[in-house]
Amino acid sequence: MALDHRSTRPIVYVYPKRFHFVAKDIDALSRDQVVLEHGFLSGPVWLVPFDLVRQLLFLLVAKAKGVKVVLAHFAGFHTTLPVLLGFRTHIIVAGSDACSFPGIRYGSFRKPMMRWAMTYSMRGASTILPVHASLERFSNTFSEFGPKEQGYAHFIPAMHDRSIAIPYGFDAAFWRPTGASREPRSSICVAFGAANGNAVHFRKGVDLIMEAASHMPDHRFTIVGLVAPASYGSTPQNVHLHGKVPPSELAAMFNSHGNVLQPSVMEGFPNAVCEAMLCGCIPIVADITSMPSIIGSAGGVLRQRDPGALIMEIRKIEDLPSAEIDRQRAEARNRIAAFTIEERMERIEAVLSAT
Numbered sequence: 001m002a003l004d005h006r007s008t009r010p011i012v013y014v015y016p017k018r019f020h021f022v023a024k025d026i027d028a029l030s031r032d033q034v035v036l037e038h039g040f041l042s043g044p045v046w047l048v049p050f051d052l053v054r055q056l057l058f059l060l061v062a063k064a065k066g067v068k069v070v071l072a073h074f075a076g077f078h079t080t081l082p083v084l085l086g087f088r089t090h091i092i093v094a095g096s097d098a099c100s101f102p103g104i105r106y107g108s109f110r111k112p113m114m115r116w117a118m119t120y121s122m123r124g125a126s127t128i129l130p131v132h133a134s135l136e137r138f139s140n141t142f143s144e145f146g147p148k149e150q151g152y153a154h155f156i157p158a159m160h161d162r163s164i165a166i167p168y169g170f171d172a173a174f175w176r177p178t179g180a181s182r183e184p185r186s187s188i189c190v191a192f193g194a195a196n197g198n199a200v201h202f203r204k205g206v207d208l209i210m211e212a213a214s215h216m217p218d219h220r221f222t223i224v225g226l227v228a229p230a231s232y233g234s235t236p237q238n239v240h241l242h243g244k245v246p247p248s249e250l251a252a253m254f255n256s257h258g259n260v261l262q263p264s265v266m267e268g269f270p271n272a273v274c275e276a277m278l279c280g281c282i283p284i285v286a287d288i289t290s291m292p293s294i295i296g297s298a299g300g301v302l303r304q305r306d307p308g309a310l311i312m313e314i315r316k317i318e319d320l321p322s323a324e325i326d327r328q329r330a331e332a333r334n335r336i337a338a339f340t341i342e343e344r345m346e347r348i349e350a351v352l353s354a355t
Contacts, residue, residue: 010034011352012062014055014082015073016041021094021168021271022073028169028345029071036062040078048077055081063087069352072121075152076114079121089125090351092166095268095289098135098152103145104202104265109155110146119156126162127351128152131269132290133165142288143265143305145202166348167290168269169341174247175278177333180255185219185318187259188281190272192225192244196232205263205286211307212314213239219314222257224250225272254279258325259317263302263310267291274339277332282325284313298332 013035015022029035038058040051059070059081070082070089075097082089097118099107108114122128130136130152137151153159191204201207206223213221213236221239226232229241245253254260260276262285267273269290273283283299285291292301300313317325 009069009352010036010062010065010067011069011071012059012067012082012087013037013071013073014078015039016076016078019073024169024341025071025073025092025344025348028341029348032345032349036067038078040076052077052081059085059087071348071352074108075118075121075125076108077117079125080117083121083124089121090127090129091122091125093128093130093135093152093268095131095135095266098130098138098268098289099140099146099150099266100155101140101143101146101203101265103143105199106203106266107146109152115155118152122152122156123159128163129348129351130163130165131168132293133163134289134293135165135268136163138289140288142286142302145265164347164351166344166351167339168271168274169339169344170271170274170278170336171341172278172333172337175251175254175275177280177329178252178255180252182256182258182280183220184258186222186257187219187261187284187314188222188224188253188257188276189261189263190224190250190276192227192272194223194226195228198227200227203265205261205265205305205310208263208305208307208310209261210235210239212310215307215311216314219318220257221261222253224253251275251279254281257281259284259299259314261310262286262291263305264288264291265305269294274336277336280329280333282317282328282332284310284317294335296331296335298328298335 070087072079073092075091097108100109101107102110136153140148140150191206194200194206224242254276260273260281260283262273264286283295286302302309
């Protein structure tokens with residue numbers, strides 16, 4: 001944890017798990033300053049008290065070394081101590097910390113103790129940095145898995161307005177069309193952590209895709225990132241299941257498919273669908289939070305969680321003239337190419353420097 005010459009303003013970056021988008025932030029921030037990272041969760045929930053002790057020791061050492069700023073991804077138990085110890089704390093709200101969907105066992109605000117920790121942290125934070133402005137307040141009209149009124153400002157009454165929306169950034173040079181041949185009738189969905197019947201399975205709409213696939217034998221469906229592909233047992237012959245794959249393989253898969261599906265019950269600013277769009281996939285997304293505004297006029301939006309609606313949107317794209325399909329692929333890429341990692345870092349660093 002020794003500091004080096006890169007910065008006189010080291011920061012601490014805390015997170016529950018080192019997700020792909022967390023790693024991107026840390027790698028980018030570390031180019032210009034010292035970033036002391038701390039992963040909070042070390043195992044099952046019953047270990048949280050031990051995780052708090054471990055984090056306390058980490059933060060006290062950081063404080064002794066002159067660290068004054070903590071940047072946290074998600075709000076939760078891991079953001080209580082930074083606020084309590086007087087760090088200038090900035091919380092990146094990314095999705096699960098803005099909602100409650102008890103019907104699929106998802107959303108941090110459905111858990112009483114977690115809700116308390118998030119309320120304390122967000123009220124005491126210097127700024128809240130949602131990855132999209134909709135996470136502050138939004139209406140859930142897509143599914144019946146949770147209440148209509150959602151968003152962290154809805155669940156935390158009288159919270160002061162200290163929100164600055166800063167979207168994720170993407171590497172358009174890595175995620176790009178390669179000119180590979182795309183299967184004409186094909187769709188891909190990334191559902192990291194899904195297994196048959198678990199929360200991710202329903203949140204990502206894997207059940208919806210399976211049902212649609214059974215009625216579309218002429219269309220190929222690929223689902224990537226499953227934690228237990230074998231848990232699905234018998235599936236329609238046109239559905240192909242994969243576990244987690246490395247980024248290079250995922251990019252190649254995006255380039256071989258026509259559409260990317262994200263019929264999710266809840267998303268913040270979905271990295272996978274954005275990376276697929278950069279590769280030229282036409283998106284079909286749920287009408288929730290950021291997704292309709294991300295895709296614009298490229299692709300389609302599901303207004304209701306219904307396999308028939310998903311089939312209709314897929315068929316609409318299949319029936320488009322080739323020139324319009326090419327236009328939508330180009331638009332999909334251009335929309336996401338505007339969200340650069342460099343701009344995200346500039347905006348985050350401006351917030352950190354202002355405090």
